[in-house]
Amino acid sequence: MWRVARSAASSLCQSRRRISTAIPGPCIVHKRGADILHDPWFNKDTGFPLTERDRLGLRGLLPPRVISFEQQYERFMESYRSLEKNTQGQPDNVVSLAKWRILNRLHDRNETLYYRVLIDNIKNFAPTIYTPTVGLVCQNYSGLFRRPRGMYFSAKDKGEMMSMIYNWPAQQVDMIVLTDGSRILGLGDLGVQGIGIPIGKLDMYVAAAGINPQKILPVMLDVGTNNEKLLADRLYLGLRQHRLEGDEYLAIVDELMEAVHARWPKAIVQFEDFQMKWAFETLERYRKRFCMFNDDVQGTAGVALAGLLGSVRAQGRPLTDFANQKIVVAGAGSAGLGVLKMALQAVSRMAGPHADSHFFLLDKDGLITKERKCIDPAAAPFAKSRGETKELGLCEGSSLLEVIKKVKPHVLLGLSGVGGVFNEEILRAMKESDSTKPAIFAMSNPTANAECTAEAAFKHAGENIVFASGSPFRNVDLGNGKTGHVNQANNMYLFPGIGLGSLLCGARIITDDMLQAAAECLASYITDEEIQMGILYPSIDSIRDITAEVGAAVVRAAVVEGVADGRGEVGPKDLKHMSKGQTIKYVKENMWFPVYSPLVHEK
Numbered sequence: 001m002w003r004v005a006r007s008a009a010s011s012l013c014q015s016r017r018r019i020s021t022a023i024p025g026p027c028i029v030h031k032r033g034a035d036i037l038h039d040p041w042f043n044k045d046t047g048f049p050l051t052e053r054d055r056l057g058l059r060g061l062l063p064p065r066v067i068s069f070e071q072q073y074e075r076f077m078e079s080y081r082s083l084e085k086n087t088q089g090q091p092d093n094v095v096s097l098a099k100w101r102i103l104n105r106l107h108d109r110n111e112t113l114y115y116r117v118l119i120d121n122i123k124n125f126a127p128t129i130y131t132p133t134v135g136l137v138c139q140n141y142s143g144l145f146r147r148p149r150g151m152y153f154s155a156k157d158k159g160e161m162m163s164m165i166y167n168w169p170a171q172q173v174d175m176i177v178l179t180d181g182s183r184i185l186g187l188g189d190l191g192v193q194g195i196g197i198p199i200g201k202l203d204m205y206v207a208a209a210g211i212n213p214q215k216i217l218p219v220m221l222d223v224g225t226n227n228e229k230l231l232a233d234r235l236y237l238g239l240r241q242h243r244l245e246g247d248e249y250l251a252i253v254d255e256l257m258e259a260v261h262a263r264w265p266k267a268i269v270q271f272e273d274f275q276m277k278w279a280f281e282t283l284e285r286y287r288k289r290f291c292m293f294n295d296d297v298q299g300t301a302g303v304a305l306a307g308l309l310g311s312v313r314a315q316g317r318p319l320t321d322f323a324n325q326k327i328v329v330a331g332a333g334s335a336g337l338g339v340l341k342m343a344l345q346a347v348s349r350m351a352g353p354h355a356d357s358h359f360f361l362l363d364k365d366g367l368i369t370k371e372r373k374c375i376d377p378a379a380a381p382f383a384k385s386r387g388e389t390k391e392l393g394l395c396e397g398s399s400l401l402e403v404i405k406k407v408k409p410h411v412l413l414g415l416s417g418v419g420g421v422f423n424e425e426i427l428r429a430m431k432e433s434d435s436t437k438p439a440i441f442a443m444s445n446p447t448a449n450a451e452c453t454a455e456a457a458f459k460h461a462g463e464n465i466v467f468a469s470g471s472p473f474r475n476v477d478l479g480n481g482k483t484g485h486v487n488q489a490n491n492m493y494l495f496p497g498i499g500l501g502s503l504l505c506g507a508r509i510i511t512d513d514m515l516q517a518a519a520e521c522l523a524s525y526i527t528d529e530e531i532q533m534g535i536l537y538p539s540i541d542s543i544r545d546i547t548a549e550v551g552a553a554v555v556r557a558a559v560v561e562g563v564a565d566g567r568g569e570v571g572p573k574d575l576k577h578m579s580k581g582q583t584i585k586y587v588k589e590n591m592w593f594p595v596y597s598p599l600v601h602e603k
């Protein structure tokens with residue numbers, strides 16, 4: 001009902017279309033013949049009707065029979081199913097890459113069909129185009145590379161970016177995901193190979209938020225890499241130099257941001273997978289000047305907070321009890337600190353600004369206390385005082401096991417990037433938690449970097465836990481007719497809605513209140529019955545619906561904060577007068593849905 005047909009042509013062509021509807025002209029698309037077949041935005045493969053074949057110079061370039069979209073769809077799904085059958089028993093990596101290749105080939109050929117199969121089968125395909133397979137693709141990118149996708153800016157392009165940005169063929173860009181490849185999932189510095197992440201995130205934007213794929217732009221900012229293995233690899237496609245640092249680095253990012261803003265002042269820029277120091281610094285540098293956010297810091301925080309609130313409900317406690325929850329976070333990086341910062345804001349709102357929080361933060365050197373030398377300023381608010389640690393029999397650098405044994409936390413949350421760090425002993429120690437339903441969040445990606453598997457968590461910490469992981473795991477058969485439910489605590493539940501909401505209200509900036517509204521909206525999506533079954537997040541099958549609600553919550557918060565300028569014919573006053581239901585409708589009506597649109601006028 002809320003499906004809005006794809007605009008058939010690029011913005012350039014669209015403006016032509018508007019002119020040519022007044023004065024009937026022959027075609028909507030300005031390309032002809034083989035150029036159309038080779039353009040995935042317009043290509044319909046065997047689906048071109050005869051009139052279009054005639055008028056677009058396609059006659060003779062395709063087999064004669066016209067195949068319907070539904071038939072094409074079925075044909076693709078059949079080949080996908082046979083690939084699954086034929087690769088049975090082969091190593092996981094081989095199967096995953098084979099699945100990625102078949103999807104990627106369709107992406108390169110026919111975007112309408114690609115996005116339709118992706119939307120309809122999101123649960124099945126997300127693990128291929130997104131985490132975990134996208135990590136494997138990034139690791140092997142230089143070998144897998146066949147054709148470019150998105151834009152690549154490098155340190156060698158200094159001074160050129162303002163003109164380079166005009167090389168992008170689409171006139172309008174709404175959503176940009178930008179990385180410098182310095183912290184790709186838990187896989188470290190992958191340099192230019194990190195481009196797979198913006199591509200995967202933007203696929204989620206199209207699938208979940210209905211952003212028109214003609215208006216997305218994945219961007220790689222290649223400032224070098226400190227990954228010696230890549231620097232020595234003769235196939236490596238990025239700059240063969242160490243990373244720029246300090247002011248040199250910032251000057252390059254500044255230049256890119258200015259160029260983007262000059263061409264597309266209303267585009268939203270999502271920073272993704274920057275190493276911690278640059279994640280925080282760029283966020284502070286740009287968040288008041290551009291409409292941007294950092295997904296690892298802010299998107300992750302909202303998703304984790306929604307899950308943490310769900311775990312309070314799972315214990316049958318009122319939400320305000322969140323302020324009393326003892327939460328141990330393993331990982332004091334951009335994600336872990338982002339989560340704690342947002343959790344602290346929630347505690348202040350619930351229990352007043354001076355309320356004590358019960359958070360324990362650890363990094364690779366153990367518990368962080370005020371005695372730590374060279375403490376990162378972002379971690380300082382969570383460092384324990386000598387008094388607090390002494391009371392518990394802990395000290396600076398106490399191990400995770402010691403902390404869990406002494407604190408008996410309600411929640412153990414991992415954002416360390418270290419696979420298996422929640423080992424058997426640690427999981428067993430969680431059995432002594434003060435919670436009736438201890439929560440274990442192994443949020444690091446991809447799968448091999450998860451702090452523990454779902455199976456290990458239920459086996460060692462007990463059947464009573466609630467469990468969430470960043471990458472998908474199967475539900476666990478507990479062997480007594482019961483199932484251990486696995487939640488996917490991944491920022492994919494929020495970033496599409498944050499981006500879409502900001503875009504549709506014409507937000508000047510993305511504020512903390514907008515992010516808070518997004519998190520609260522996600523948290524309220526789950527019913528009490530679901531919570532009792534250990535379900536903290538909705539099924540990814542309903543990601544479009546969730547994103548519409550989250551997007552609307554973001555719009556409404558932006559309006560309240562006075563940062564919404566409106567978009568197109570919908571001004572700030574119109575947004576202000578929309579009820580919640582009307583805002584959701586507005587968001588849904590602006591979601592793109594893949595169908596073949598005519599490429600020529602009927603007459």
Ligand SMILES: NC(=O)c1ccc[n+]([C@@H]2O[C@H](COP(=O)([O-])OP(=O)(O)OC[C@H]3O[C@@H](n4cnc5c(N)ncnc54)[C@H](O)[C@@H]3O)[C@@H](O)[C@H]2O)c1
Pocket residue numbers: 183184185186187275276295296300303330331332333334335336362363364365400414415416417418421443444445446449469470471489490491492
């Ligand atoms: N599920 C999600 O939505 C989501 C979102 C963002 C990040 N992540 C994942 O979180 C991980 C970390 O991301 P980041 O940006 O914070 O990385 P980061 O490099 O900024 O931080 C990693 C932190 O983990 C600490 N650490 C390392 N070994 C540890 C150990 N044994 N015990 C405790 N702490 C340890 C490091 O000292 C550092 O503080 C990555 O794997 C990433 O994929 C998941």
Ligand SMILES: O=C(O)C[C@H](O)C(=O)O
Pocket residue numbers: 130131184185186273295296444445470490491492
């Ligand atoms: O990419 C993901 O799956 C989540 C997150 O942004 C990450 O960096 O791990």
Ligand SMILES: [Mg+2]
Pocket residue numbers: 185272273295296
């Ligand atoms: Mg990320």
